[in-house]
Amino acid sequence: MNALAARRRHPAAIAVLLLLGLLVTGGAYSFLAPKDANAAAPTAAADDVAQGKDLFIANCATCHGVAAQGTKSGPSLVGVGAASVDFQVGTGRMPLAGPNVQAPQNKVKFDDAQISALAAYVASLGPGPAIPEEKYTTVIEPGTPENNKAIAEGGQIFRVNCAMCHNFAGAGGALTRGKYAPALEGTTPKHIYEAMVTGPQSMPVFNDMNLTPEAKQKVISYLKAQENETNVGGLTLGNLGPVSEGLFAWVFALGILIGCAVWLGKKAA
Amino acid sequence: MSTINETRPADALRSGDRQADERASATKPLGGIAGWMDDRLGGAKGVSFLAKKVFPDHWSFMLGEIAMYSMIVCLLTGAFLTFWFVPSASQVVYDGSYVPLQGVTMSDAYRSTLGISFDIRGGLLIRQIHHWAALIFVVSVFVHMARVFFTGAFRKPREINWVFGTILSLLACIEGFAGYSLPDDLLSGTGIRAMNGFIQSAPVIGSYLSYFIFGGAFPGEAIIPRLYSAHVLLIPAILVGLFTAHILLVFLHKHTQFPGPGRTNKNVVGYPLLPVYIAKAGGFFFIVFGVIALISAVVTINPIWAYGPYDPSPITAGSQPDWYMGFADGALRLLPGFLEFETFGFTWSMNIFPGSLVLLPLMWTIIGVYPFVEAWVTGDKREHHLLDRPRNAPTRTAIGIAGISMYVVLFLAAGNDLMAIKLHLSINDITQTLRVLFFVAPPIAFWITKRICLSLQRADRQKVLHGRETGTIWRHADGRFEEIHAPLTPDERWVLVQHEAHEPLELTAGKDANGVDSPIAGKERLRAKFSNFYFRDRVAPATPSELEAAHHEHDDHAAVPDGGHEAIEPAGASQERETIKADKQHG
Numbered sequence: 058m059n060a061l062a063a064r065r066r067h068p069a070a071i072a073v074l075l076l077l078g079l080l081v082t083g084g085a086y087s088f089l090a091p092k093d094a095n096a097a098a099p100t101a102a103a104d105d106v107a108q109g110k111d112l113f114i115a116n117c118a119t120c121h122g123v124a125a126q127g128t129k130s131g132p133s134l135v136g137v138g139a140a141s142v143d144f145q146v147g148t149g150r151m152p153l154a155g156p157n158v159q160a161p162q163n164k165v166k167f168d169d170a171q172i173s174a175l176a177a178y179v180a181s182l183g184p185g186p187a188i189p190e191e192k193y194t195t196v197i198e199p200g201t202p203e204n205n206k207a208i209a210e211g212g213q214i215f216r217v218n219c220a221m222c223h224n225f226a227g228a229g230g231a232l233t234r235g236k237y238a239p240a241l242e243g244t245t246p247k248h249i250y251e252a253m254v255t256g257p258q259s260m261p262v263f264n265d266m267n268l269t270p271e272a273k274q275k276v277i278s279y280l281k282a283q284e285n286e287t288n289v290g291g292l293t294l295g296n297l298g299p300v301s302e303g304l305f306a307w308v309f310a311l312g313i314l315i316g317c318a319v320w321l322g323k324k325a326a
Numbered sequence: 327m328s329t330i331n332e333t334r335p336a337d338a339l340r341s342g343d344r345q346a347d348e349r350a351s352a353t354k355p356l357g358g359i360a361g362w363m364d365d366r367l368g369g370a371k372g373v374s375f376l377a378k379k380v381f382p383d384h385w386s387f388m389l390g391e392i393a394m395y396s397m398i399v400c401l402l403t404g405a406f407l408t409f410w411f412v413p414s415a416s417q418v419v420y421d422g423s424y425v426p427l428q429g430v431t432m433s434d435a436y437r438s439t440l441g442i443s444f445d446i447r448g449g450l451l452i453r454q455i456h457h458w459a460a461l462i463f464v465v466s467v468f469v470h471m472a473r474v475f476f477t478g479a480f481r482k483p484r485e486i487n488w489v490f491g492t493i494l495s496l497l498a499c500i501e502g503f504a505g506y507s508l509p510d511d512l513l514s515g516t517g518i519r520a521m522n523g524f525i526q527s528a529p530v531i532g533s534y535l536s537y538f539i540f541g542g543a544f545p546g547e548a549i550i551p552r553l554y555s556a557h558v559l560l561i562p563a564i565l566v567g568l569f570t571a572h573i574l575l576v577f578l579h580k581h582t583q584f585p586g587p588g589r590t591n592k593n594v595v596g597y598p599l600l601p602v603y604i605a606k607a608g609g610f611f612f613i614v615f616g617v618i619a620l621i622s623a624v625v626t627i628n629p630i631w632a633y634g635p636y637d638p639s640p641i642t643a644g645s646q647p648d649w650y651m652g653f654a655d656g657a658l659r660l661l662p663g664f665l666e667f668e669t670f671g672f673t674w675s676m677n678i679f680p681g682s683l684v685l686l687p688l689m690w691t692i693i694g695v696y697p698f699v700e701a702w703v704t705g706d707k708r709e710h711h712l713l714d715r716p717r718n719a720p721t722r723t724a725i726g727i728a729g730i731s732m733y734v735v736l737f738l739a740a741g742n743d744l745m746a747i748k749l750h751l752s753i754n755d756i757t758q759t760l761r762v763l764f765f766v767a768p769p770i771a772f773w774i775t776k777r778i779c780l781s782l783q784r785a786d787r788q789k790v791l792h793g794r795e796t797g798t799i800w801r802h803a804d805g806r807f808e809e810i811h812a813p814l815t816p817d818e819r820w821v822l823v824q825h826e827a828h829e830p831l832e833l834t835a836g837k838d839a840n841g842v843d844s845p846i847a848g849k850e851r852l853r854a855k856f857s858n859f860y861f862r863d864r865v866a867p868a869t870p871s872e873l874e875a876a877h878h879e880h881d882d883h884a885a886v887p888d889g890g891h892e893a894i895e896p897a898g899a900s901q902e903r904e905t906i907k908a909d910k911q912h913g
Contacts, residue, residue: 158752205428212426216512216640223643225512225633230643231743235752238643282426283632289444290454290626298513298642300741302627303649306461310621311469314392314462315385317613321606322385 109178112171116152125182130156137255138185139176144251146172148244158235159258186254186264193270194246197278204278211279214272218263226296227280232259242284246277377600382583386473391607392466395614396459397498397569403456404558410446412438413508413554415547424631432510432635435550439509439630454622460502461627462618464650467495471693475726478714479582480697482707487575490568492694496686497565499650504557506628506648510550513628515636516645518549520655524682527675545638582713585824587817591711646740653689656739657681660761692729703856705831717786718825720779721860724772731771735764776863783865786822790814790868791876823867831857 064070114123120131127133134141145151149163167175176188197207216225224230227241236259241249253273256262263273294301364370381387414434420427422437423444442449471491474480480488507514507521522544526532541548580594589595597603633642647655658681665676700722701707716723738745739760746753793811801807814822833854844850868876 199425202428205425208426209428209430212634213430216634216637216642220512220634220640220642225642225644226629228644229747231746231753233752234754235746235750237747279426286426288626289450290629291624293626293629296629296632297744298644299628299646299648299652300644300744302461303652305621305625306458306465306649310458310462310617311465313617314466314614315389317610317617318385318388318392321610321613322383322388324606 105174105177106181108171109174109176109181112167112175113178116166117175120153125179134179134182136183136185137179139180139188140186140251141255141257142176142179143172143188144248144255144257146175147251148248150257159237162239186251189247189250189254189270189273193274194250194277195274196246196281197274199282207275208279208282211272211275211277212283214268215276215279218268219276222260224296224298226283226293228296241280246281249277249280250274376577377598379577379580379599380594380596381581381599381603382589382594382596384584386477387581388610389466389470389473391610392614393463393470394569394573395611396463396466396618397565398611399459399615399618400456400463401562401566403452403459404562406452407442407456408558410438410442410449411435411508411554413551415510415545415550427631427634430635433550435508435510436630436635439511443631451619451622454625454627455619457506457627458622458625459618460505461648461650464495464498464502464648467498468650471495472726472730475696476716476723477582477584478710478719478722481710482701483709484575484579484582485697485701487572487579488697489694490572490575492690494565494568494572495693496690497561497568501557501561501565502648503651504553504561507553508550508557509628509630510636511628511630512633512636512640512642513645514630514633515545515638516641517647517651518545518553518636519638520647520658523678527678528683529674529679530672532675545636580711582711584713585715585821587820589712591709594711644743649737652740653733653736654682654685656736656742656760657685659739659742659757660736660764662761689733700860703853703860704828705853705857706828712824714825715821717779717782718827720776720783720863723779724776727775728768728772731767732764735760735767780863780865783867787865787868790819790822791872819873823869823873825867827864827866828857828861829864830854830861 113121113125117125117131117134120128121134122128122131125134142151145160146167147165149165150160152166153160154163173188179185180187197204197211199205199208215227219227222230222232222238223241224238229240230238232238238260244252250273252260253263253268253276254265268276294305360370412434416434417431418434418437420430420432420437420440422428422440424440427440439453442453444450474488474491503517503521507518522536522540525536525539528535536544539549539552540546541552581596583589583594583596586595597606634640646652658678661677661681663677665680666678667674667676714722739757742753742756742760745751745756793813796810796812798810799807800810831854833850
């Protein structure tokens with residue numbers, strides 16, 4: 058006890074205490090936090106629709122109703138199509154972790170076979186957008202002049218239709234009342250395509266009438282090309298525009314320069 | 327008259343003069359190039375005056391230097407950029423090396439900026455240095471301004487220089503705005519669109535003014551060349567001219583200094599410009615340039631290639647101006663839309679007008695006139711070369727913090743969308759909260775700051791009268807505990823007692839013998855009210871007699887027999903430092 062008492066005024070004491078507190082809190086949280094329910098999904102079903110229905114009843118029916126007709130807590134899924142299920146479940150947005158203004162991207166709870174079974178079941182309820190053909194979700198790689206042109210066109214389509222919510226670099230943006238347009242980086246081409254045709258959450262639907270499948274492919278290719286571009290300027294500061302630049306100037310640039318000024322002011326002549 | 331120089335008897339009368347001449351030439355030590363230059367330019371006197379000029383040392387006096395150097399960096403890199411930048415809105419097809427834009431139609435201004443960024447060797451680095459230096463320039467201008475404000479360096483005789491500085495800071499913002507509007511990328515075009523909206527919000531004449539400035543309908547082809555002229559010619563010329571005057575006035579007034587032993591209103595304690603200060607300042611230039619270059623080499627600023635070319639139809643989420651225009655953008659975001667109305671066939675855009683055309687001039691006017699307001703309130707006509715410690719001018723400090731809090735609320739509002747995403751909040755709630763805070767935060771900030779200042783003053787007073795708390799607890803033989811207080815050295819004490827605490831002005835011009843109000847009575851009453859507001863709460867610095875009294879009290883106490891006195895004294899403490907003890911009775 059004496060040794061502890063002697064060190065309690067040590068300059069590092071506060072830092073050590075803080076660290077200890079954080080460790081204990083974090084440890085306790087990871088121990089007590091709710092775990093994913095290990096709902097065993099039926100594995101051996103004769104056909105996808107039947108398996109999908111079983112999965113649906115077990116995981117989705119609470120909110121969407123036993124016949125996917127919708128309840129007060131969740132919309133009807135009749136006619137939303139396979140693309141919608143593939144997007145919502147494939148990005149972990151569904152099943153919803155908890156009621157909120159918007160379903161956040163989350164850990165994916167099902168494997169590919171289960172997702173396609175669910176999608177097949179929901180698609181069987183009524184006609185809706187299907188999972189896109191692979192030729193439209195293949196990224197056009199830059200290199201040849203016509204590919205470069207396609208990517209540049211994708212950029213123009215993106216700026217006109219998408220940048221107002223998703224930001225010029227696809228870094229995401231705010232919508233009203235806590236809703237938001239998520240960041241697009243790291244999203245698979247298939248999911249981007251599906252989001253465009255199904256319009257999840259606050260997003261409008263871009264059907265094949267206003268954006269052809271080829272145009273959607275160009276947008277996706279532009280996003281991927283931008284993602285793969287070397288950051289020629291250095292750190293991007295999150296591609297959030299002048300706000301993060303201003304913050305950087307105030308905190309780091311001014312901080313460093315004042316540090317230098319203090320050092321120089323202290324230097325004897 | 328003969329040109330032959332022959333000695334005449336009368337010359338003897340002037341022999342003393344000749345010696346004076348010789349002496350004068352003997353004391354002129356300049357030889358070599360310096361002498362040659364002086365013979366032709368006669369600069370020696372001025373140079374030696376400048377070289378002997380003394381500057382006080384303090385890190386906060388270098389904030390203005392950061393501004394000066396980053397401005398020089400901007401000028402140098404800006405000249406480089408003009409070699410390739412084409413200020414033209416004419417449309418061309420991009421065929422440079424940035425793939426995601428190849429084949430896109432864009433303005434020549436944007437094409438040439440892309441060229442500087444991707445195809446000119448070192449172009450991107452210079453562009454980033456230019457932009458970072460500009461941000462840092464305005465940051466340091468504002469911080470320098472805050473330093474001058476909170477230390478009272480704007481008082482007589484420096485009011486005019488404060489006004490110059492105020493104009494300089496406004497010009498710096500306008501210059502920055504003009505610059506970031508030039509590349510004609512999506513973001514800068516959006517900025518020009520916002521400016522267009524500002525102009526149109528002027529009642530009645532708005533649309534005419536907009537057509538006049540844009541040379542037709544928005545966006546037109548005229549605005550980029552016009553902004554370019556303003557950015558590279560007009561504003562820099564005024565900026566550099568005014569800045570030179572700003573610096574000359576510093577030389578003329580001499581630099582202010584923080585209070586300290588030996589520092590008075592009539593001297594400057596520091597180092598001469600040559601060789602000490604010139605080395606420090608010159609070195610600091612390279613430090614500033616180096617830090618800016620380092621930041622520019624590793625951190626992207628304004629990735630114009632990612633924004634794409636400007637086109638009035640698209641917009642990007644997170645459209646904000648550079649930080650120094652953020653407060654105006656924030657004001658627009660906070661102003662409720664229902665303020666717009668129509669009468670007599672005119673639209674009165676009161677949802678935009680107060681946050682733009684009113685806010686900018688208003689803010690800088692308030693800043694500019696402050697020294698005159700304070701001088702009038704205090705009635706102080708003396709010159710001040712010694713700075714105030716901010717705590718010793720509680721009301722001024724509190725006014726400053728209140729103003730800054732108002733500014734910060736507007737500033738934060740400009741980033742409401744990013745705060746909403748990053749902090750998982752509702753943008754509507756943030757906006758509503760900031761609307762309330764705009765009115766509530768300043769009084770709270772004022773009150774808290776003033777209380778903190780007064781408490782610090784009281785703490786100073788305690789420290790002077792009872793010494794510094796050593797943290798050493800001492801137990802007496804009779805079981806009493808007390809903390810050892812170490813007295814201050816005279817030097818330390820001086821800083822804490824040198825200031826004067828103003829008292830509220832008394833009314834002098836009242837009624838005359840016949841009960842008639844003096845003609846200036848109304849004005850005087852107002853002034854007395856203001857003076858009361860400023861100086862009602864005051865903590866007087868400890869006077870010598872109070873100090874003496876405190877000492878006696880302690881000495882009486884020290885007469886109580888005590889043991890181990892010497893042992894408690896920290897090793898190496900000077901003999902002059904007598905240990906004063908203060909217990910609860912007079913602690």
